[in-house]
Amino acid sequence: MARVWIGGALLAAGALGTVGAHAAPQTIPAASIAAANRVTWGVTQGAVSTPAPSFARPPADSSLPPEVAAQIAAMRISREPMAQLVQEMDAQQRATKDITDPAAREAAKKAWQQDMNDLLREAQARALLRDVYSPAQLTEQMGWFWSNLFSVHAQKRDIRAMVGDYQDVLRAHALGSYRGLLEASLRHPAMLRYLDNDQNAAGKINENYAREIMELHSMGVGSGYTQKDVQELARILTGVGVSIRPDGAQMRPQYQQLAIHDGLFQFDPRRHDFGDKQFLGHTIHGSGFGEVEQALDLIAASPATAHHVSTKIAEYFVGDNPAPALTQPMSDTFLRTHGDISAVLRAMFAAPEYQASLATGFKDPVHYVVSAVRYAYDGRVILNARPMINWLNQMGEGLYMHETPDGYPLGAAAWSGPGQMETRFEIARAIGNGSAGLFRSDGAVSDQPAFPQMQNALYYNGLEPTLAPQTRATLAAATTPQEWNMLLLASPDFMKR
Amino acid sequence: MLIINRRNLLAASALLAPSVVVGRAFAAPAAKDSRLLVVFLRGAYDAANIIAPTGNAFYHEARPNIALAHPDPANPDAALPLDADWSLHPALKDSIAPLWAARQIAFVPFAGTDDMSRSHFETQDSIELGQPVAGTRNYQSGFMGRLAGVLEAGRSSPKCMPIAFTQQVPLSCRGGPVIPNIALNAAGKPPLDQRQSELIAAMYKGQNLGGADLGHAVSEGFAVREQVFASINQEMEAAGRGAVSAKGFELAAQRIGHLMRSDYNLAFVDVGGWDTHVNQGGAQGYLANHIGELGRALAGFAAEIGPDAWRDTTVVVISEFGRTFRENGDRGTDHGHGSAYWVLGGGVRGGRIAGPQVALSPQTLNQGRDLPVLTDYRALIGGIVARQYGLSPAQIAHVFPGAAPVDLGLV
Structure with a gap:
C-alpha cells in the first residue's frame, strides 16, 4: 500500500517512475547486483547490466557525460598545468609580503588561502564526479586506492596546488605497473x-x-x-x-x-x-x-612488497583480514608479472574466496556517499559535488585530508562506530529529502528541483528481493517518499558492498 | 525515546548510587566516583623539549638551534624549573605550571613501549591494543575496551560510562562493551526524530557486518548523540555571557570536562600534529604553539569538570614514542623511542618527576639516538587503574596481559 501511495506521489511530482512502464520487467539476478556493487562505486541500472569488471583505461574528462565534462573543463586545475598553478600561487603569496598596509595585507593573505582551498576543492570535486560518472569504474576505485596508499595531506605547505595533478598521475597508473606507480609518486612534488x-x-x-x-x-x-x-x-x-x-x-x-x-x-x-x-x-x-x-x-x-600491496588491495575490496588463500595467488601473480596491477586484480577476482565475500563487505564513507548519489540520481548528472565533499569531511574520509601518511583505514571497524553510523543517517536524510544542494550550481541561490528516483526499476526488479525482512518491514512503515528514501539509504543493506 | 531514556536513567543512577568498594590488590583509594581520561598525542610529540633536561649540558649540545634556555626569571623564553634536572616548556607557564605548583601533575620521563619499529602507526597500534608487542595481535581488542569490560563486569558502582571523543572508534576502545564515539567539535542537533531513530534501530537489531556489531553501534549512536547535544546545549547557555569562545582542542576539552562531570567517566581523546621533522622551533614556534594549546585545553578541562569531580579524575597524556635526542638537519627531530608521559588530576600526587631515570649522555642514549624506555606504559597505566579502581591482579592481567603493573604512587 505504501508503495502505491508513494508511486502516486512521485507521479504527482512529475517524476515519471519506470515501474510498470513495460509489460514484463526483467528480473536482475542477485549475483549480478552483488558483483556490480563490488567492482563499481555502487549499483546503477547500467552497472548491473554488465557486472564484470572493466579494465578500461581512465577516460578523457571530455568523454564523460556533457554536464560532467563541462563542470570539469571549467575548473582551474583543468585549465592550468600544475607547474603554472604552483608558480602563480607562490608569486601571489610572496606579493602579500610586500603590502605595507596591514589590513590590505591580511585581505591578500586571506584571498591566497581561499584560492588554495579552491584548488583543493576542485581536485576533490573532480575525483567525485569521475567516481560517480566514469565508465571505467574499476580504474576510478583503484585511483582512490593508490591516492590512499600513497597518501598526502593537502593542508601542508603548497600541496593544495599540487593534488589535482597528483591524482591524475596516480590514476593514469592505476591499473598499470606498480614499479611505474612507485616512481611516479616519488617524482611528484606533492x-x-x-x-x-x-x-x-x-x-x-x-x-x-x-x-x-x-x-x-x-x-x-x-x-x-x-x-x-x-x-x-x-x-x-x-x-x-x-x-x-x-x-x-x-x-x-x-x-x-x-x-x-x-x-x-x-x-x-x-x-x-x-x-x-x-x-x-x-x-x-x-x-x-x-x-x-x-x-x-x-x-x-621484493616479495615483501608483493605481499604487502596485494594484502592492501584485498582489504580494500574484500574487507578485514583477507584469507591467505585469497592474497597468496595475488602475491604470486605480483611477483611473476613484476607488479602488473591488472593481473593482480584478475587473480583476486578469480579466487573463490573473492566470490564468497560478495555482499559481506562494509562500505567506507567514500563508497557510501558515491553509491548513494549514483543510485539516487542514476542517469541524472549532479551540478555540484560540494555537498559530497562536506559529507566526506564530516565522516572523516575527505580526499587528501588524512594528516598522517598511513592513509585511511580499510577495515569495517574504523567506519562502523556509533558516531559514524549517526552521521550516515544524517546524510541519508539529506539525500532522501531532495536535492541536498547537489543541484545548486555555484553562485545559484536555490537548487533545481531534483527528487531522488529511488523506487525505480532497479529497485523493484533487483534490489527489493535482496533486502532483509526487517528492512522491508521498516520501508513499509515510511510515511512519506522522503522518509522511504532516507530509510533505504540508512538501511544495513545499503551499507553492504 | 526509549534508548535515550535508558541512557539517562543509567547516568542518573550513576550519580545517586552509593560507592561500593570491590576487592582489590593495591591498597587503593575507594572506587568512588573515579574518572579516567586518556589523551593520546598522535605523531610522537617531542617530549625532550617539553619536559626538558635543561640541567644537562649534553641536551644543549645535542640541540644547538632548538633547545630551551636554562631557567632564568629575567628571560620570558627560558624554560621553567621543575627540579634540578628538568624544566617545563615556557608555553605551559599559565596552564600546566600552576598545576605543578599545586602538586596536581607528575611527569614520567623515559616512558613508552618496547616496540622498536619507530613507526608511528605500528607503535600507535601497539599502545592502543595494549597487548604484548611480540606475538599475534588481535585488532579487535584494545586496552580501553578491556578496561571498560572489566569495570562493567565488576559491577562496580558508579557504573562505567565509557566514550571516545573521536571521529572514529579508536583501536583502544574496541573489544569490550560497545564504546560510543562522537567528535565534539561537530555535535549539533540530532537530525532524526524519535520515530525515525526507532525505525532505523529496528532495521539494525542483531545486525553484524565484517565483525562489527552494528546493532549496538546504532542504538548507542542515537543515545549518545542526544545526550551530548543536551549537555553541550546546557553548557553553552550557562557559559554564554561574553566568554571567549574556545576553538579546536581547547573547545573539545572544555566540552569533555562538562560531559565527564556527570555523564561519562572513562574516556579517550586524541590530538594530532606532533610529527615535527622540520623547523619545530624552540621557546617559540610550531611546537610551542601546539603544546601551549594542549596545556590550555587541559587546564580548561580541569576548570570545566569542577573541583569536586577533578579530585576523582586522573588524566594520562601519552604519545607513541619520543624523538631523536639530537636535532636533525632541518631544525626538527626524527622518530625516536622513550617519551615523557603526564599524569594529572585533583587527587594525583604530583609536583614530581616519577619513575626511574638515567643521566643522559651519548652513552646512555638508546642506540645512540634517542631516549631509553625505563617505564613501560602498560605497567604505568596498569598501576594507575589498579589503584584508582581497586582492580585485582587478574583484572589487570586482562586489561594488560603479560605486563605487571608498577605503582609509582601517583594516585
Whole structure:
C-alpha cells in the first residue's frame, strides 16, 4: 500500500517512475547486483547490466557525460598545468609580503588561502564526479586506492596546488605497473613536499620519506628491513626534491650533467650524498639519481612488497583480514608479472574466496556517499559535488585530508562506530529529502528541483528481493517518499558492498 | 525515546548510587566516583623539549638551534624549573605550571613501549591494543575496551560510562562493551526524530557486518548523540555571557570536562600534529604553539569538570614514542623511542618527576639516538587503574596481559 501511495506521489511530482512502464520487467539476478556493487562505486541500472569488471583505461574528462565534462573543463586545475598553478600561487603569496598596509595585507593573505582551498576543492570535486560518472569504474576505485596508499595531506605547505595533478598521475597508473606507480609518486612534488624529502640533503639527512616508502608504500613494517636500511635509503634520496624557482646558480659541469629538472621535480646533485650505500643487502654505488632507480627496483621486486600491496588491495575490496588463500595467488601473480596491477586484480577476482565475500563487505564513507548519489540520481548528472565533499569531511574520509601518511583505514571497524553510523543517517536524510544542494550550481541561490528516483526499476526488479525482512518491514512503515528514501539509504543493506 | 531514556536513567543512577568498594590488590583509594581520561598525542610529540633536561649540558649540545634556555626569571623564553634536572616548556607557564605548583601533575620521563619499529602507526597500534608487542595481535581488542569490560563486569558502582571523543572508534576502545564515539567539535542537533531513530534501530537489531556489531553501534549512536547535544546545549547557555569562545582542542576539552562531570567517566581523546621533522622551533614556534594549546585545553578541562569531580579524575597524556635526542638537519627531530608521559588530576600526587631515570649522555642514549624506555606504559597505566579502581591482579592481567603493573604512587 505504501508503495502505491508513494508511486502516486512521485507521479504527482512529475517524476515519471519506470515501474510498470513495460509489460514484463526483467528480473536482475542477485549475483549480478552483488558483483556490480563490488567492482563499481555502487549499483546503477547500467552497472548491473554488465557486472564484470572493466579494465578500461581512465577516460578523457571530455568523454564523460556533457554536464560532467563541462563542470570539469571549467575548473582551474583543468585549465592550468600544475607547474603554472604552483608558480602563480607562490608569486601571489610572496606579493602579500610586500603590502605595507596591514589590513590590505591580511585581505591578500586571506584571498591566497581561499584560492588554495579552491584548488583543493576542485581536485576533490573532480575525483567525485569521475567516481560517480566514469565508465571505467574499476580504474576510478583503484585511483582512490593508490591516492590512499600513497597518501598526502593537502593542508601542508603548497600541496593544495599540487593534488589535482597528483591524482591524475596516480590514476593514469592505476591499473598499470606498480614499479611505474612507485616512481611516479616519488617524482611528484606533492609527495616530496609532504614527506619532507625536499629537505633531505647530504649532511642534513631527513629520513621521513625513506621510512614511509618502505613501511607504507611497499614492503610493510616488520617485513625484514632494518633501521640501517631506512638510513641508507634516506642517503640515496638526498637531493631528490622540488624546485619552483630555479636558483640560477651555476653548477659545476660534473654536476650539471647529473642534474634533473622535470617540471617541478628536481634532482640536485649538489645536495646528494655520493658515497656508496648498503641497501637491502646490496651495495649501491654513488652515482646520482640512478641510485634511486636501483633502490626502487629492489623495493618493487621484493616479495615483501608483493605481499604487502596485494594484502592492501584485498582489504580494500574484500574487507578485514583477507584469507591467505585469497592474497597468496595475488602475491604470486605480483611477483611473476613484476607488479602488473591488472593481473593482480584478475587473480583476486578469480579466487573463490573473492566470490564468497560478495555482499559481506562494509562500505567506507567514500563508497557510501558515491553509491548513494549514483543510485539516487542514476542517469541524472549532479551540478555540484560540494555537498559530497562536506559529507566526506564530516565522516572523516575527505580526499587528501588524512594528516598522517598511513592513509585511511580499510577495515569495517574504523567506519562502523556509533558516531559514524549517526552521521550516515544524517546524510541519508539529506539525500532522501531532495536535492541536498547537489543541484545548486555555484553562485545559484536555490537548487533545481531534483527528487531522488529511488523506487525505480532497479529497485523493484533487483534490489527489493535482496533486502532483509526487517528492512522491508521498516520501508513499509515510511510515511512519506522522503522518509522511504532516507530509510533505504540508512538501511544495513545499503551499507553492504 | 526509549534508548535515550535508558541512557539517562543509567547516568542518573550513576550519580545517586552509593560507592561500593570491590576487592582489590593495591591498597587503593575507594572506587568512588573515579574518572579516567586518556589523551593520546598522535605523531610522537617531542617530549625532550617539553619536559626538558635543561640541567644537562649534553641536551644543549645535542640541540644547538632548538633547545630551551636554562631557567632564568629575567628571560620570558627560558624554560621553567621543575627540579634540578628538568624544566617545563615556557608555553605551559599559565596552564600546566600552576598545576605543578599545586602538586596536581607528575611527569614520567623515559616512558613508552618496547616496540622498536619507530613507526608511528605500528607503535600507535601497539599502545592502543595494549597487548604484548611480540606475538599475534588481535585488532579487535584494545586496552580501553578491556578496561571498560572489566569495570562493567565488576559491577562496580558508579557504573562505567565509557566514550571516545573521536571521529572514529579508536583501536583502544574496541573489544569490550560497545564504546560510543562522537567528535565534539561537530555535535549539533540530532537530525532524526524519535520515530525515525526507532525505525532505523529496528532495521539494525542483531545486525553484524565484517565483525562489527552494528546493532549496538546504532542504538548507542542515537543515545549518545542526544545526550551530548543536551549537555553541550546546557553548557553553552550557562557559559554564554561574553566568554571567549574556545576553538579546536581547547573547545573539545572544555566540552569533555562538562560531559565527564556527570555523564561519562572513562574516556579517550586524541590530538594530532606532533610529527615535527622540520623547523619545530624552540621557546617559540610550531611546537610551542601546539603544546601551549594542549596545556590550555587541559587546564580548561580541569576548570570545566569542577573541583569536586577533578579530585576523582586522573588524566594520562601519552604519545607513541619520543624523538631523536639530537636535532636533525632541518631544525626538527626524527622518530625516536622513550617519551615523557603526564599524569594529572585533583587527587594525583604530583609536583614530581616519577619513575626511574638515567643521566643522559651519548652513552646512555638508546642506540645512540634517542631516549631509553625505563617505564613501560602498560605497567604505568596498569598501576594507575589498579589503584584508582581497586582492580585485582587478574583484572589487570586482562586489561594488560603479560605486563605487571608498577605503582609509582601517583594516585
